[in-house]
Amino acid sequence: MKLALISLGGEGSKSISKEARKYFDSVDEVDIKKIEVRVDEKKVEVLYEKKPLPEYDCVYIRGSFKYALLQRSISSALQGKCYLPMAPESYTTAHDKFLTMLELSKLGVNMPRTYFAATTKQAKKLLEEVNYPIIMKIPSGTQGKGVMTADSLPSAKSMLDTLEVFNQPYLIQEYIETSATDIRAIVTGKKVVAAMKRKGKGGEVRSNIHQGGTGLAYELDYETERVAIKAAKAVKADICGVDLLEGVKSSMVIEVNLSPGLAGITAATKKNVADFFAKFLFEKTKEFKGESKEGKYEEIIKEFGMKPQKEVIMNLDIKGGRIRLPEGITKITRFNADDEIALIAEKGKLTIKDLDVKKE
Ligand SMILES: Nc1ncnc2c1ncn2[C@@H]1O[C@H](COP(=O)(O)OP(=O)(O)O)[C@@H](O)[C@H]1O
Ligand SMILES: [Mg+2]
Structure with missing residues (x-):
């Protein structure tokens, strides 16, 4: 299987591609600055150094917010053709803190209250409250x-004027x-694989390592882990x-x-985070390749001799008071062993749902 890592070639990306060579047959480090996307009414083309980007099984795109539109365009062009760890819109959402808040809010993720005002005049009014x-x-x-x-209304106002x-x-x-x-x-996926607590340097509110902050390995409690995964x-x-x-x-x-940068978290947790990324990409790519061949609803249905209809009627396999789900059902629902599943049992009715899927 072939992986392309499209990035600015930073240390993090280099270490991921190094680890990925253990799993993938080939790994290409692609310079995002040499990419062009062409679109017309018939197709979207991704070009690398003026030639069409070769076909890959997995494309992992990294890079800063400056490339958000390009990253979104590349993944939009490649969607469905290979495993992409991000949806196209992820790049425009995550690179904008307010758009991120809007998406977090839809899933009920806790966040500090955040305001975005149309004009400075409006924002100043808000600062009074x-x-x-x-x-x-x-x-x-x-x-x-x-x-x-800003510690006070006057300092907040002067900052607004400058902005x-x-x-x-x-x-x-x-x-x-x-x-x-x-x-x-x-x-990675539905797991927190590493975490650290960062502390800002003397008097600094910002705890970023780039601002002199220091990171220490940190064990997240269950709730915090769920919040991170939901985000x-x-x-x-x-x-x-x-x-x-x-x-x-x-x-x-x-x-x-x-x-995410890898040096800080790797040093703090002593975990090989680059390897976690590489392995995760490989596993998901395998899943993608398998799924695109046999994961389609109609094909699973046919394979198990069922009819494509909303309700599948069958005899249940109950052994020792335990219900075993037919394999086809597990495949269609795409439940995984590490999914959080809710069972709602009533007389004559059993509902099983993946709690990780959208808030209702
Ligand atoms: N609402 C907040 N309250 C307190 N501290 C904050 C808040 N938002 C950010 N910070 C501090 O500033 C740092 C940088 O903020 P963040 O939103 O993560 O932006 P960046 O993309 O620059 O890392 C955080 O790690 C935190 O230490
Ligand atoms: Mg930050």
């Missing part, structure tokens, strides 16, 4: 660079007191880094990183 300190953020900022703290001069959109966010710490959770699901990312603040009542998500 909030408690201080307050956080102001550039939606596409990274490494702590777009995050500011307006630079024509810079911003978010106003409730400040969560965590003694300048945050949590970075690395999610990944909200932005449709199978691989990501979720930043959380430990609030008094619950852990709150502040952002989802699609290209």
Whole structure:
């Protein structure tokens, strides 16, 4: 199987491709800066150094927010043809902190209250109603660079004026007191594979390692783990880094990183996170290849001699008081061993549902 890792060629991407060579038959490191996407009414074409991008079984796209549109276009063009750990829209959502909040909210993920105002005049009015300190953020900022703290109304107002001069959109966010710490959770699929707690350098509110923060391995409690996994699901990312603040009542998500740096988390947890990514990509690619051949509903139905209809009527296999689901049913539902499944049993009726799938 062939993997392409499209990125800016940073250290994280290099270590992932190194580990991926253990699993994939070939791994191509593709420079995102040399990619073009062409679209007309008939097709979308991805070109690399002016030639069509070869076919791959898995394409993992990394890189900064500057390439969000390109990343979305590439994955949109490749969707269905190979395993992609992100949906096309993940790139535009996750690279914008406010769009991320909107998606998180749909799944009921806890977060600091966040405002986005149409005009500075409106935002200033809002500043008169909030408690201080307050956080102001550039939606596409990274490494702590777009995050500011205002202790009072006058300082918040002057920050807004400056942001307006630079024509810079911003978010106003409730400040969560965590003694300048945050949590970075690395999610692959439905698992948190590594987590660290970061602490900001003396007097600094931002705990990013790029701002001098230090990271220590951290064991997440069950609830926080669920929040991180749900956040990944909200932005449709199978691989990501979720930043959380430990609030008094619950852990709150502040952002989802699609290209989490690996050096900090690897040093803090002593885990080979690059290898986790590589192995996960390989397993999912295998699943994708299998599924695209035999995972279609109609084919499963045929294979098990059932008729394609909404309700499948059959005799149940009950042994020792335990109901065993027919294999075809397990395949159609795509339940996995590590899914959180709810069973609702009533007289003559059993509903089984995957709790990880969308909030109802
Ligand atoms: N609402 C908040 N309350 C308290 N601290 C915050 C808040 N938002 C961000 N921070 C601090 O600033 C850091 C950077 O914020 P984040 O939203 O993760 O942006 P970036 O993309 O720059 O990492 C966080 O890790 C955290 O330490
Ligand atoms: Mg962050």
